[in-house]
Amino acid sequence: MDERTGFLLFSAIALVGALNVVLRRNAVHAALWLVGSFLGVAGIFLTLGSGLLAAIQVMVYAGAIMVLFLFVILLLNLETPRFEGISLARGASLFAAAATGLLLLWPFVNDRSLQAPAVPAVDLPVTAANVGMTLFQRFAVPFEIVSLVLLVAMVGAIHVARRPRRDEPA
């Protein structure tokens, strides 16, 4: 399978999956389509010759994060919402969302220079060793900043979720 066919196949999988995430009414089904979409993205990484990114994509997103999503959905036992028809407000917000999306996409469709393939910041084959060296040497500071941001998010989540102490006003 050449790169082009692979790309078309896997991006089709990713797009159909993503579309079904928003079209399914059953939350569990939507989550499963998202897993399919992630697997499609992993396939795209594979056709681009990066087994590393593909494996990490499957492991982190399709494996860990979506399992957690599914866990929460099953725990909440969501009802399947009924279709209530399209009200004026809903129609207007749908229209606004679509218009904003098109507006954001417009430069990429219009401007030829933006369609040229992006120049990679580091021109090395994507192996574990290269990724590691690049991340921890050249991009060490951005990497640390990102982990700090994640840490802040984590502390925030714990603060929101924890039970207040007895002597503390809720």
Added chain:
Amino acid sequence: MTDPLWISLVKAVAVFAFTLTLVPLLVLAERRISAWMQYRVGPNRVGPFGSLQPLADLVKMLFKEELRPAGVPAFLFGAAPAIAAICSLFMMAVVPLGGTLEVGGHSTRMVVADVDVGVLAVLATSSLGVYGITLGGWASNSKYSLLGGLRSSAQMISYELTMGLSLLSVLVLVRRGDAAGLFGSLSLSDIVASQATSGIWNVVKCPVGFLLFTTAAFAETNRLPFDLPEAETELVGGYHTEYSAMKFGLFFLGEYAAMVASSAVVVCLFLGGWHLPFVTGAEAVGVPGALLQVGVFVAKLLAFLFFFIHVRWTLPRFRYDQLMDLGWKVMLPLALVNLLVTGGLVAAGVF
């Protein structure tokens, strides 16, 4: 080195057949060993020493009536056992059964897919395997199944972290003592080769990592003392309560195949894979040498599987909160410290 298509096919079929042959033998071994441990006789009616019992069980499962509870999504209900079985079998693809085989000027590694991210492929597949159990639990439309599926997803996420972290301590070790002075590798073949070159197995260099990884492997394969998704005394049968006939058989197959695969991974990572001390090195071998290597690997695999079974019939099941406490408050910190110590020792030049 790339193989012609027919060699890849031969290897794939061989490993597939190897795993599928081992599963019924393992089921029989489990029943005989548990009987031996509990001072019972065990299956001894079908064939000599009950050796045909798994075959009889298979025939029974194939011909049993298949029941499907009312109101279940048919596709997911059927897909769940298939996912569980496929993910377990797929893991064996990256496990090297031997070193490099050289026949008539052509050399090939004795592994189905010698991918350079082998270890990550193992983790990725094992994290996908949980979908089989979780979906089986959800699709069954029964409270016991759902509870089993829920437990399984939480358990997998908790123990995957420990598994990954204890794996990292092995990867740190691979960096040195490599034949070609390579930079370290994620390929299981290279990890075994580096142990064969240095002559010291990773279990000696980081025993804590071995312990943590093995414990996490028990949890990931849902084996006692971590079989809470199944927990027949609380949840009837857990995620497979509503399954019958061959669909249940597939779950069964998946569990035992996962046992084989994770034992094989442990043998490769920590117990030197096909390496026999003082006899074999990392160099390419002919047919007799290859047979010896595969023999050594299978012997280690069987020994570890015996350990797997022995633990199941020795330890009682954890309570759910104990399981979570062990995972997050004991094993995860221990894995972090272990990584730090191993990394420090490597940096100080001890290994």
